[in-house]
Amino acid sequence: MLELNDISYMAGNRTILQGISFNVRKGELLMVSGPSGSGKSTLLRIIGDQLSPASGSIRLNGRSILEYRPEEYRQKVSYVFQTPTLFMDTVIEDLEFPYRIRSAAPDMERIRELLPEVGLTEEILQKESRVISGGEKQRVALLRSLLIAPDILLLDEVTASLDRENARMIENTVKCLSARGMTIIWVTHDPDQLELSDRVLRIRDGKVVESIA
Numbered sequence: 374m375l376e377l378n379d380i381s382y383m384a385g386n387r388t389i390l391q392g393i394s395f396n397v398r399k400g401e402l403l404m405v406s407g408p409s410g411s412g413k414s415t416l417l418r419i420i421g422d423q424l425s426p427a428s429g430s431i432r433l434n435g436r437s438i439l440e441y442r443p444e445e446y447r448q449k450v451s452y453v454f455q456t457p458t459l460f461m462d463t464v465i466e467d468l469e470f471p472y473r474i475r476s477a478a479p480d481m482e483r484i485r486e487l488l489p490e491v492g493l494t495e496e497i498l499q500k501e502s503r504v505i506s507g508g509e510k511q512r513v514a515l516l517r518s519l520l521i522a523p524d525i526l527l528l529d530e531v532t533a534s535l536d537r538e539n540a541r542m543i544e545n546t547v548k549c550l551s552a553r554g555m556t557i558i559w560v561t562h563d564p565d566q567l568e569l570s571d572r573v574l575r576i577r578d579g580k581v582v583e584s585i586a
């Protein structure tokens with residue numbers, strides 16, 4: 374479904390990623406691990422089309438990333454950040470956001486359907502974003518990333534700012550999404566989370582050093 378071929382990335386004259394090649398199968402849960410500063414987030418940003426590689430190619434569903442309109446690609450590849458970011462005053466406004474930017478009517482049925490999948494109830498919808506907990510914020514951010522039915526979900530250390538209980542809840546949600554066939558690439562530091570994966574890709578100094586199924 375996703376193919377990376379010989380991806381490199383430079384920051385100034387420093388090489389951050391070098392010769393990265395791997396494929397991700399439909400429905401796979403791929404974990405990316407490696408020491409701090411090894412290039413994991415940079416890799417995820419490149420896959421999410423937030424950064425352009427210096428060289429190499431990316432294909433999604435057999436088509437080069439360069440052939441997609443940016444908004445079309447971003448609909449297919451959804452991104453959740455380490456720090457949960459809500460943009461609006463209330464949770465419901467945040468969940469309507471992906472529709473508003475596409476000039477579409479919010480699909481309340483889909484929002485309600487996904488709430489239990491991320492461990493939330495309807496009660497959360499009218500709450501102010503600033504009063505909900507970090508764990509709830511991350512679950513809202515995860516739900517928001519699923520609304521436009523992406524082909525691939527990119528998770529960048531999504532439990533790093535959460536306590537154990539909230540981290541477990543997010544892990545369970547990701548496990549359920551994966552079991553239902555969602556393709557997921559998850560950058561994590563947490564060794565316990567690696568056990569949830571179908572495959573672990575280890576990155577060191579900007580290179581893939583190991584791929585363990």
Ligand SMILES: Nc1ncnc2c1ncn2[C@@H]1O[C@H](COP(=O)(O)OP(=O)(O)OP(=O)(O)O)[C@@H](O)[C@H]1O
Binds near residue numbers: 407
């Ligand atoms: N725009 C940039 N300019 C300069 N250096 C950068 C830039 N982007 C990333 N880097 C450097 O590239 C390296 C890889 O960064 P990256 O955030 O991808 O690592 P990481 O493996 O995700 O780290 P962590 O696990 O700590 O989040 C780091 O040394 C970082 O300082």
